[in-house]
Structures are given as C-alpha cells and as structure tokens.
Amino acid sequence: MTNEVVKVQHLVKTYGKGNEKKFTALKDINFTVENGEFVGIMGASGSGKTTLLNILSTLDKPTSGEVRINQQDLTQLKGNQMADFRGHEIGFIFQDFNLLENLTAAENIALPLSLQGVAPKQIQPLVMKIAKRLSIESVLDHYPTELSGGQKQRVAAARALVHQPTILFGDEPTGALDSNSARELLETMSSLNRNDQVSILLVTHDPFSASYCQRILFIKDGEIGSELRRGERDRAAFYQEILDNLGTFTE
C-alpha cells in the first residue's frame, strides 16, 4: 500500500459550469502507479490525457472521485497548499519545453529550489549535480535560445528533477524533438528511472516513446480501456505489441 505514489479512484471530470454546455472529459478513471514505476498513458487526441495530468498535478480540480499522490488527497488541498504541493512533489516536462527565455539554463534549473526557499548556498551544488546527470554542464550559462531542442528538453528535465520530486510528469516531452534527441531523452529518462528510482508518468501518443515504459494505460472516451505490461521482454518486442494493441484499440 505505502508503495503507491499515485492512486486514482473513480475520477470524473466534467467541463462547463452552471448552465454552460457540459462535457465529461474523464468518466471513471481508476489506476495506481507504484513507487519507482515508469508508466505510459496513451490515447487518441481529445481522449483526456492532458486533463488527467492537469488533475494529477493540482492544476485543475476533479469533479468527483479521489486522487492521492504520495498518500496525500489532492482534493483536500487549498490555494497555497496546491502550489506548494506542485513545487515539492511534482516535476514537469512539456512538449514545448517551457523554459524562461530571460534566464540562463542554470538559472532555469535553480528556480524550483529558490521557490521552495532552499538556501542560495545549497542551490549551486544541486544544480551542478543534476546537470552532470543529464550531461548539460557545458551549456549551463547559455540562454534557452542558444540551445538545441534536445538540450532545451534536457534542461527542462533537469529543472523538473532538481528538487527530487515524488513523481515526474511528462506531457509529450518528445513531441517537438527529432528522433535522435527524442531517443536520447528517453534513454535518460529510463536510466533515471532504473538507477535513481524516479517514478515517471509519461503521456504520449507515440508508440516508440511508449515502448520505454514498463506499463502502458490506454485511455479511450474518458476511461482506461486496457493496460499493457512490458515484463521481461525487450523493447523491440514491447514496441511491436503496442503497435498491435493500438491497431485493435483504435478500431
């Protein structure tokens, strides 16, 4: 039980307040993510992936149901608690990097720590450590516009991980990368997962990215339709199975 970092039960999300047009994006979602797991979420466009991620990261509130991260019931959080929760427990990587252009790579990475009130003296070594881990030490003084797409995404990953969050969320992080950079990033993520026990929840519609996960949940019409486990197979075999599954899934 204590090993679950994410636990979602009977989650419903309906958009549209009052007499606006109602739209139920998530109908009845149930799943858990174990500590140290690398889980993928796949689904067609509009199936509710981003909606789910937003709720998991306290950016949006569920209409009903229970969402726990690291035993904490998210529905109980208020105002500042939500922000603090995001700051401490969650790391984000997005498709479009979302780096702040007027800060250098190092300053971008340091920001979550500053926001949490970590003493300035302790920040520098932490930034260096994560930068080494992601092999971006050489570009720390660069501004985002001076970085390649792959470098940007690794800086974003470093920023997401520098404060050692409970879980790392990725919303199509490879979406804007060429295949080589995408592969590098995925390798890094799975290595972080294996060697540093970082729990990862990755939203993607790309089977190749998904094949790096240990387990994949398929969302369809606001519900978890099916689930695939990689088990002891190698990545190529898993990739094949995902493709097969997507074929039947989308029919």
Added chain:
Amino acid sequence: MLRKLAFSSIKSRLKDYVVLFSGLVVAAATFYMFMALATNQDFLGKNSMLSANNTMFIFIFGAILLAIITFFYLIYANSFLLTMRQREYGMFMMLGAKTGKIGQLIFMETFLLGMGATLIGEIIGIGLTQVVARLLVQQMGLTLQHFNSFYWPAFLITLAFFLALFIFAAIWNSHKLMKTPVLKLLHSAEQPARAQAQPIWLAVQALLGVALLAAGYWSMINIALLQLLAIPFALVTIVLGSFFTFNATFIWLLRLMKKRRSFSLRGIRNFTLSQLNFRIHDYTRMLAMISILFALALGAITVGLGFRNDLSVLIDSFDAYDVKLYTHSAKIDAKVAKLDIKEQATYSYKVKGNQIYYRQDQLQDQPLYYFHYQRSGGISMQMPQRRRFAAKDYQISRDEPNGAVQNAYNQLGIKSIYGGSNLTGHLVTAAEFARLPGKTSQLTLIRVQDFAAARQKIAKIEQAQLAAAPEFSEVLENSKYANAQMGTAMYSGMIFMGLFLGLSFLAMLASCLMFKILSGAYSDVKRYDMLNKMGARTSVLKASVAKEIGVLYALPGLLGIIHVLFGLQLFKLLLLNPYRGIWLPFLIFLLLYGLYYWLTVTLYRGIVIPKVEIDK
C-alpha cells in the same frame, strides 16, 4: 462571418478594451480642455499676469508639448491594441481569411475605436472644462473671466488632430498586420535573448549618465552664473543623462543584484530581476522620456501652487492696512463692526485749498505701520518686513519731510499719489490744527486678523464707501482690496495653467507607461503559467508583478522628482520660495501616479496570473 468572429473576441477581452477606450477618451478630453484654453484669447488676456501675446506663446508651447505627448500616448495605446489583436488576426489568416479583408477589419476597428473615443472624449471634455473651472474658482478663490467651456475652434482642432492620428494608426496597424508573416503573429510572444553589453562600456555609460545629470543640476543651481545659457545646457545634459542612467546605470545595478547569488537565488527574485532587466533595456528611451515629462508635469503643478502661495504673501505686502475708512454711515459702521479687527486708529485732517494738515500728536500716539524693503544683492525674490515708526520719527520741520512723515502723507492721503495728487501735506501740532479754519475730517485705518478670511466683508465696505463718497474713488480704487483683486486675476491664469498642464501631462505619461507595460503582458502569459506549474504560489507571482511594475514606475518617478527638486532653483527668480509647501503638489502627484500604478498592476495581473479553477 469574419466580422462576427472579430467582434466576439473583442467581447472576450472587454476589460482591456474598456481600459484602452477610456484611456483614449481621457486623452481626447484633456486635449480638448487644453485647446479650449489655448485657442481662447479672451480667457488668456484676462487671466494671465503676462500680456496676452506672451501668454499665447506659452500656451502654444504647452499645446505643442501636449500634442507631442498625445502622439506618443496614441502610439503606445495603439501598440497595446495591436499586440492584443495580432494573435487572433494571425489565426484568422491561418484559417484562410484574405489578407486584404483582415487589413480592412483592423483598419475599421482602430478607426472606429479611435473616433468613438474622440467624440465621447470631447463631450466629456466640455463638461469637465466647466466643472474644473468652477472647482478651481471655488477652491482657490480665483477669478476666471470669459471662460467658455464650449468653444468651436477647440472642438474642431481636437477632432482634426485625433482624426489624423487615428487614420495614421489605422493605416499603420493594417499595414503591419498584413506585412508580418502569419507565423510571427502567432509566436510573437517568444522573446530572444538580448545581446549583452560589454561590462566596461556599460560602466562608462553608467558613470556618464550620473555625470551628465550632475552637470545639469549644477547649471540650474548656478543660474546666476550661467544666466540664460543654464536652461538649454540643463535641458541637454539632463535628457542625455536620464537616457544613459536608464540605459546603463540601472541595468548595471540590476546586474550587480543578479550577480549576488545569495540575494538573487531567493524565491522568485531572479525571475523578477530578469524581467526587469529585459524591460528596462526595452524601455530605456521611454523611461528617460517619462522621467523628464514627470519632472515637467510635477514642476508645473509645484510652480502653479507656488504662485498661489506667493499670491497671499504678495497681497499682504500691498498695504500695511487692510481697510481705510474715508467716510461714515450707519450702514458702513455696521459692516465694519462685523470685522475681526486686530488694531485700528483714527486720524484727523483738514483740507485748505491745495494744503492738507495732519495732527502730530495723533501720529505720535499711534505711529503708522509700514513695509521695509531690504536692498537685496542676489537674484532671488524677497518680501518686505512689516515695521512700525516710533513717536520721535514724527518731527515738524521746514525741510523736506523725513521718511516717516512722507509715509504718513501717502498712507493718509485722500487722493491717489499715482493719480498725480496736488495736495501738499503738512504736519502740525494739536493747537495749530485747532486754529486752522475748515472742517475736521476723520480717517480710520484698520488692520484685521486675517485679510483673506475678511475679504468678502471688506469688499462690501469698499462698495458702500464708493457709493456713499465717490470723491474718494481715486484712493479706494488703489486700496489693498482693489490691488488684491487685480493680483488674483493676474495670478489665477498662471496657477490654472500650471495645474492643468501638470495634471494632464501626468495622466498622459502614466497612461503611456501603463499601455507600454500592458502591451508586454500578453507575451508574459506563458512565463507566469510556467511558474505556476512549477509551484510558485499565486501570492508570490502577484508580488513579483507588483515589484516589477513598481520599479518601472518608481525609477522614472524618482528621477523625475530629483529633476524637479533641482529644477525649482530656476524659479527662485519668479517665486519667493519655490520650495515652500511643495509637499502638497508632490503628494497629489504621487497619489495620482500611484493610482495608475495600481491600475496597471491590476490589469497586468488579470492578464498573466493563471486562474486556478476552484469549483465544486
């Protein structure tokens, strides 16, 4: 269809449009109000201490300044409109809307918005002109004559000026939108990293900025030395100095702060500092301009109120006595009884032919008050001191009368000395006076506790005297009260102009800054969204916005205040003490400026701070 789409997106940003529109309305109203004054020669001639021609020149100068700042203001307001709209229009274009059609649409939008605002502004301007004029008259005890709040030429000039500017803006907008590639319209939010200036060059500029400012301030203090040359010299050095100060000094300071990691790596500071660094770079010219305009506006208000302060002091020095009673009646005596009298003295006189006689003993019992003028060596204005003669000063002699006696002849005269009085004064003993043939007349000199407070009552006494004894009209028309009325009329034009120009400048410059800052808000949305996702509390984000904008407002304001403090040196020539009571205009000014700051922060927050949805 497109028209409908465009309109629906206006609705979704109604708040920003309301601000933009009301900003334009205020600009038009202000412009009209000023033009109603500047083109109305009647008003100028009667209400200014300068001759109509001179005043016309000053007003035209003011009008040109106002036109220039209105022009800049419209540029900023327009760029706000453009940034607000370009994403949507870019989207329409991507959806296949014809460029020409989009161009037409933005042209119409800009033009209609502008003209609507101008017409409403003019109507409000007419009303405001009336209200403001009344208010000023009441509040300050001023007299404004020939003030017509609706004035055709002003109406037309304003209309033409704004029409021209908005046609220009509309063409500019449609041209700009049509020429910019669609992708750029959609992604204009991404800001490139700025080229960093060399630290040495930066330091040189920073020092240059401070040095130029110092030179400008020095020349204003030493206007006696430099004479008229001081003004152009100060203007050039201070404008350049302000520019360099913003371009380098402040950036240099920001960098120092950023470099001190123990300072910058706390909370959201580094982000705030970087935002500021970027902004100040981008705003250099504008901030420098604002600091100058701020100084001009605040200076105008301070000097305007300075004239007002002076007026009461000046009036007090017109005459040592507040009322002189040449004639008596029950009616007049009743009015005099209502005065809050501090001191009064009655003197007798007899007129025989061209000779007028006064009693020495009366003057010795109650010597007269007078004003003593010091000989001033400097260039500054100085006020005389109130003094009283001594009894021994009133000596009868055959020679030329001494100062005290001459003063008595003047103060107790019954014909104006300016009117070429041909009465010759004589001082005689009581016994001699009794021996003189003819009727004994009485003259009562009164000093009240507070002339300004008693002014209305004194007016009635003067009128009653004029009606009862027209033979004294010559002296009554030169009484302290009559002079006070004239002085007030002369100064009121200056005061009015100072206040009006100052306040309208303030409104314009603060709105310029506001729109410039708000124009940048849309490209900041993503950054604040990002910070929100990273777990920055809403309160932290709000504080960051308040600080960033606070610095952008404070720096030009602070520099402007320093400019004024030194600039007031120039007015030592015209004002008794330019620094007296300056807290009042400074306070008014800062309150209004603060109001704009608050409005900017509120609107900016509305645009950038992510809303955390809390329903259920």
